Amino acid sequence: MTTDSSFVVSSPGKVIIFGEHSAVYAIAAAVSLRTYLLVSPSSDAEDIVLEFPDINLTHTWKRSSLPWEAISKFINQDQPQTTEELIPEVVNELANTLSDMKQAIHFAAANSFLYLYVNLLKRDTPGMRFTVRSTLPIGAGLGSSASISVCLASAFSIVGGHVSAATLTKDDLSTEGEDSEFIDAWSFMGEKCIHGNPSGIDNAVATHGGAVMFQRTQSSIPSIRTNMRNFPSLKLLLTNTKQPRRTSDLVGNVSRLSTEYPKTTESILNAMDHLTREGYQLMIRPSLDEKDKARLRELFEINHGLLVALGVSHPVLEKVRILTDELNIGKTKLTGAGGGGCAITLVNDNVEESLIKSLIEKYSEYGFETYETSLGGKGAAYLALTQQDSVEFNSEKFLELTEREEIENAIGVSCKDGWRFW
Numbered sequence: 001m002t003t004d005s006s007f008v009v010s011s012p013g014k015v016i017i018f019g020e021h022s023a024v025y026a027i028a029a030a031v032s033l034r035t036y037l038l039v040s041p042s043s044d045a046e047d048i049v050l051e052f053p054d055i056n057l058t059h060t061w062k063r064s065s066l067p068w069e070a071i072s073k074f075i076n077q078d079q080p081q082t083t084e085e086l087i088p089e090v091v092n093e094l095a096n097t098l099s100d101m102k103q104a105i106h107f108a109a110a111n112s113f114l115y116l117y118v119n120l121l122k123r124d125t126p127g128m129r130f131t132v133r134s135t136l137p138i139g140a141g142l143g144s145s146a147s148i149s150v151c152l153a154s155a156f157s158i159v160g161g162h163v164s165a166a167t168l169t170k171d172d173l174s175t176e177g178e179d180s181e182f183i184d185a186w187s188f189m190g191e192k193c194i195h196g197n198p199s200g201i202d203n204a205v206a207t208h209g210g211a212v213m214f215q216r217t218q219s220s221i222p223s224i225r226t227n228m229r230n231f232p233s234l235k236l237l238l239t240n241t242k243q244p245r246r247t248s249d250l251v252g253n254v255s256r257l258s259t260e261y262p263k264t265t266e267s268i269l270n271a272m273d274h275l276t277r278e279g280y281q282l283m284i285r286p287s288l289d290e291k292d293k294a295r296l297r298e299l300f301e302i303n304h305g306l307l308v309a310l311g312v313s314h315p316v317l318e319k320v321r322i323l324t325d326e327l328n329i330g331k332t333k334l335t336g337a338g339g340g341g342c343a344i345t346l347v348n349d350n351v352e353e354s355l356i357k358s359l360i361e362k363y364s365e366y367g368f369e370t371y372e373t374s375l376g377g378k379g380a381a382y383l384a385l386t387q388q389d390s391v392e393f394n395s396e397k398f399l400e401l402t403e404r405e406e407i408e409n410a411i412g413v414s415c416k417d418g419w420r421f422w
């Protein structure tokens with residue numbers, strides 16, 4: 001891959017159906033909201049330019065200002081190897097380069113960017129411009145951190161020559177080859193930079209797409225991913241309370257509970273594992289009858305209750321739950337790390353559209369937003385831009401797009417031909 005050509009990579013967010021914060025099992029599916037990363041030549045080959053307008057962050061590093069010498073003995077640049085934990089010496093060296101990032105969300109994103117950059121690219125790689133736009137809400141439980149990590153890992157892996165550009169069309173079944181495993185593994189390192197101790201489910205879904213039953217194992221053993229090809233078409237409402245929160249804080253609080261009340265917390269997490277497996281058994285049936293769906297709704301209710309017990313709900317999430325209960329629309333659980341962000345409602349059979357409309361109107365009084373999204377779509381994707389495309393679609397134009405529709409119409413995976421998948 002030459003560094004004077006432009007390309008875009010993209011990756012989806014996810015919705016966790018059961019088992020967030022889980023010790024072992026969780027089920028998640030890709031959503032159609034996605035992150036897009038445009039890689040284009042930098043006007044000065046010395047400059048590595050990061051443009052993250054979704055979090056109001058722009059930064060330029062001189063290639064030579066990165067601590068190549070100091071980190072060289074800790075990493076293998078010819079054949080990058082992921083590690084169980086982030087390499088502390090590399091993290092420390094990069095922290096010096098990040099000292100002017102005062103906000104935690106800026107630091108997390110730039111840290112993930114640089115950690116992946118120095119592992120996957122070399123000192124002599126000409127500087128480029130990395131422009132990110134996401135149609136996902138950031139920090140709302142839909143896996144934007146994993147989605148951006150997959151975009152960065154796949155872009156750097158292409159430029160570094162560690163993976164080939166994707167070739168599958170949207171109608172091909174994913175092959176789960178070495179390249180997508182490489183991207184998955186490195187995006188997991190990016191997730192670690194953003195929230196410390198991720199399970200790996202978000203980056204797995206953001207890389208491979210579809211829906212998975214994910215089984216976390218002991219850290220030295222790879223997690224087990226079971227694809228759910230017949231993911232049932234469930235009527236789900238996805239509601240963003242807009243209450244900001246950071247996954248790292250919530251994960252940290254659950255681990256504090258585990259230390260302070262080990263047996264109690266373990267019992268809650270065990271219960272969550274059991275219910276996730278029960279949910280899985282229901283969801284893999286060839287077709288779901290009304291009784292099965294009623295049971296899934298009950299499991300939603302139990303799952304939410306257990307998450308409340310772990311201290312990761314929030315009054316606004318309870319408001320969503322109470323409204324859907326009061327109007328008898330369905331059962332609601334928080335999704336993602338909680339503490340704000342999004343909730344999903346599994347809607348009862350035969351609910352009148354007018355009732356859903358009145359619920360959405362009520363939501364807007366509280367400032368909540370509902371999303372229309374389909375589940376189980378494609379994972380990481382790649383779009384080569386021709387010379388002509390690059391003139392028509394450069395980073396300035398990418399930055400000017402504002403609404404989700406504008407981004408999707410200009411570059412969207414489901415709207416534009418030419419996208420390829422791993």
Ligand SMILES: Nc1ncnc2c1ncn2[C@@H]1O[C@H](COP(=O)(O)OP(=O)(O)O)[C@@H](O)[C@H]1O
Binds near residue numbers: 137148
């Ligand atoms: N489009 C984006 N641009 C820049 N940073 C992003 C973007 N998406 C995610 N991030 C990073 O990920 C963080 C949010 O991750 P997290 O707290 O795990 O929430 P979630 O993954 O549910 O959206 C942000 O604070 C930021 O550091």
Ligand SMILES: C[C@@](O)(CCOP(=O)(O)O)CC(=O)O
Binds near residue numbers: 140199335336
């Ligand atoms: C809380 C957790 O289960 C999901 C976090 O998802 P999100 O960052 O809130 O989208 C953590 C994880 O599985 O990595």
Ligand SMILES: [Mg+2]
Binds near residue numbers: 143144146195202
């Ligand atoms: Mg996240």
